[in-house]
Amino acid sequence: MSILKTGGLAGLALALAGIGSAWALDLKETPDVDPSLPPVAERVPDEPLVVDMEGKGRTIGTPGGTLNTLIGRSKDVRLINVWGYARLVGYDSELNLVPDILEDVEVEEGRIFTLETREGHKWSDGHPFGAEDIRYWYEDIALNENLTPSGLPPFMLSDGKPPKFEVLDETTVRFTWDTPNPLFLPELAKSRPPFIYRPAHYLKQFHEKYGDPETIKAEAAKVKARSWAPLHNKKDDMYNALNPDMPSLQPWIRTDNGSDLRFVLTRNPYYHRLDTAGQQLPYISEVIMTVADSKLIPAKAQAGETDLQARNLSFADITVLKQGEAQQGYTTALWSNSKGAEISILPNLTVADPDWRKLLRDKRFRHALSYGIDREMVNRVLFFGLGKTGNDTVLPASPLFKPEYRTKHAVYDPEKANDLLDQIGLTERNNDGVRLMENGKPLEIIIETYGESQTEADALELVSENWKDIGVKLYIKPSQRDIVRERAITGDLVMSVTPGLENGIATSEMPPTDLAPARGDLLLWHDWGDYYETKGEGGEKPDWAPAIRLMELYAAWNSSASPEERTGIWHEMLEINAEETIRIGLVAEVPQPVLINGVKNVPQTAIYGWDPGAHFGLHRMDEFYLSDTKR
Structure with missing residues (x-):
């Protein structure tokens, strides 16, 4: 089967990929x-x-x-x-x-x-x-x-x-x-x-x-x-x-021009793409990348010091950026973030402490924590209601999306949350109203963060207020990325917060790696992922039924021969992740600001993500060009 053939050349007549006609190019x-x-x-x-x-x-x-x-x-x-x-x-x-x-x-x-x-x-x-x-x-x-x-x-x-x-x-x-x-x-x-x-x-x-x-x-x-x-x-x-x-x-x-703080990148004169007018891409001759303090980039962008900017800009910068549009002449496009969730709370299912391990692997406990969060409030307070509340899963832009993947066990129902915690046996409380674990210790969850996102910290403060109502105490522990990962490796990490699934716009042809314990760097299940990556020499063999099934499905995807087979595998994995509330997602599809200053062919609405997406790459930055006033 040929995926796509871009056409044949007869003189300068080129068959255009995806279109049945030929172009005679000058x-x-x-x-x-x-x-x-x-x-x-x-x-x-x-x-x-x-x-x-x-x-x-x-x-x-x-x-x-x-x-x-x-x-x-x-x-x-x-x-x-x-x-x-x-x-x-x-x-x-x-x-x-x-x-x-x-x-x-x-x-x-x-x-x-x-x-x-x-x-x-x-x-x-x-x-x-x-x-x-x-x-x-x-x-x-x-x-x-x-x-x-x-x-x-x-x-x-x-x-x-x-x-x-x-x-x-x-x-x-x-x-x-x-x-x-x-x-x-x-x-x-x-x-x-x-x-x-x-x-x-x-x-x-x-x-x-x-x-x-x-x-x-x-x-x-x-x-x-x-x-x-x-x-x-x-x-x-x-x-x-x-x-x-x-x-x-x-x-x-x-090029050799520039310095460690200012990089000059020039067009590749042998680049393989052309437009139908016979012009070689990229249109833009030169890209200059200037290093600036990441905390100052929003202010510098507002001041007109950049022509195209999304990196180091976040939802929180939209108001400031909009204020500078009239004076600087740029526009602020709002693209849809492709992550499965802007914020996702991750229980560490391979935590070393046996009491926490038992509790975190109890589906009722994860469901209770999810039902105990008022996601609509988080969305209103932090994102002006512009996001979409629900689980950390694929987005509507994905052909694999089903509404129930987003909504299952992800509505605000504190009564149900309390009932589930009672069913587990966490009925005793201390004088502060915090439930007691089986070992008699108060149910106090430390959620560790990378310390890089104020939005994550603000969201956890709101979650903390919600969880008080169901007898759960939340402590926020800002740290550093390497330290949090090290604590996952040692098994000391109980719970963390990060952005959600990197690929929320998956198709069946993309590997479902993040839905199964196939990577040791995921804070959800380091030991299981390490076991897979080291072929059993490190980590811990999965001993939790959902994890075992997810790995069976992942292995099946890796040996699958047809899109239909891969689609079925993806859906079962998504169903397991939703039913088990393996990740506790809060809000998704939060807009990503993209500053556009005199650059043409940049879409006003688009998807912004890493894989797939490559930030601007999916939208073909080589096709962007500068306005007359910018050239």
């Missing part, structure tokens, strides 16, 4: 491209990806100009490789996986993947990109114990086995597993993908198999690397944008 040279480079017809692939702007409800842009944006720390320069969102395959606006860098992907039996690169596609330095770059990653990096001592990542294994890899020709490779591997393609489309290709022509000079030993030794000394392998790893920087010499396939590439 290729236009981008004005600010270095005139010493080859002409555009020689820089783009023989079969480039052609974007129908008008068909997408957008306008054909005018190339040029510099876009300014603010980042809260130097390492956030890597976001340029997120927002650019050039991927082998990527999500379109309907959350379908489609070829992007690749010309075509053919999938047979869910286990045979044939990847076809675009003939004539080139890296940002003009060197050809093709099958050799995928082969180099797989054979010389992923399978090299010095470079990848942990072995192949999970998405490259099916039933624990690696694929058979073949180079079919200069532009085509094939991965064949013995059993279906539904993880493979979604992994390639992530905001931080594995980049299963590398610029072989650049990295080979640092590899012991190909490079000159004396040159490698000299280069290693420059960066204080002990051998060729750490040198290679330092040079191999597809994501972090720390190595300006690293060739790229992204729309913008980092």
Whole structure:
């Protein structure tokens, strides 16, 4: 089955992806491209990806100009490789996986993947990109114990086995597993993908198999690397944008200009996308990312110091941003956050204390805590009623959404909450009205936070008032991210608060990893997740019936061969999560402010998220362009 083929080139007639007609393109040279480079017809692939702007409800842009944006720390320069969102395959606006860098992907039996690169596609330095770059990653990096001592990542294994890899020709490779591997393609489309290709022509000079030993030794000394392998790893920087010499396939590439506080990223003159007017994308010539104190970014945005900003802005900043619109001429769009919940309370189901473990695993207790929260009040007080109350689950934008997933055991009913706590046997109270646990201790829950969100703290204060009415005392303990995670590892963490499911807009083709104890970094169930990730060498084998079933379903998804099978698995996992109230979500779909200052083709309403989404990436930032006054 071919997922999508982007079309054939006959002269300059290009078949447009997703549309049955062909476009005769008159290729236009981008004005600010270095005139010493080859002409555009020689820089783009023989079969480039052609974007129908008008068909997408957008306008054909005018190339040029510099876009300014603010980042809260130097390492956030890597976001340029997120927002650019050039991927082998990527999500379109309907959350379908489609070829992007690749010309075509053919999938047979869910286990045979044939990847076809675009003939004539080139890296940002003009060197050809093709099958050799995928082969180099797989054979010389992923399978090299010095470079990848942990072995192949999970998405490259099916039933624990690696694929058979073949180079079919200069532009085509094939991965064949013995059993279906539904993880493979979604992994390639992530905001931080594995980049299963590398610029072989650049990295080979640092590899012991190909490079000159004396040159490698000299280069290693420059960066204080002990051998060729750490040198290679330092040079191999597809994501972090720390190595300006690293060739790229992204729309913008980092230059040597700038500093650690001001990063200059310029257009990739060999980028593979065009519009129907024959103009090469990206439209915007240059992106400048300036580091600022994250707490000051809302004020700087209001003052007009950024052209496009969502990072480091939150719902609480909307009022301030709206006040600056008239004076600075920008607009504040409100996008829908794609998290399953803005705020989610997580009981630690693998807590070490046996009394807490017994109580937290009792479904009646989790239900009681959920029924004891007035979510509508939280929504009114903190979000002016603009959010949607309910469980931490998929959103209406997901094809998997069912209303009962959001509402089940998630209405305010303190009478029912009290009744459930009585059923458990927590009938005795102390002089302050706090219920007593079986061990005689007061039912005092410490909820630990990362200390990064005032909104979370404010929400917990409201929850605390609610829980008083059902005889539960809540203490808020601000901490730091690493400390909270360490306490989850040691089993000392009882309960925490974080944003909800990262992917609230899931489709059946996306892995349901967060619905099962398959990750050790989830505060819900570290020990079970660690057991899975270490193949039983660490952590604790699940001994709670819902967790056991969720892992059975997760394993079934990982070996599934059809969308129908995966849809059924997703729904059962969502039903279990809703019925068990594994996470206690409060409010979802809280608007994310996006400041737009003279940037065109930016949607006023859209989804804002990490995976899937890549922040601006899902909406194709390379198609944004600057107004006449900004260029």
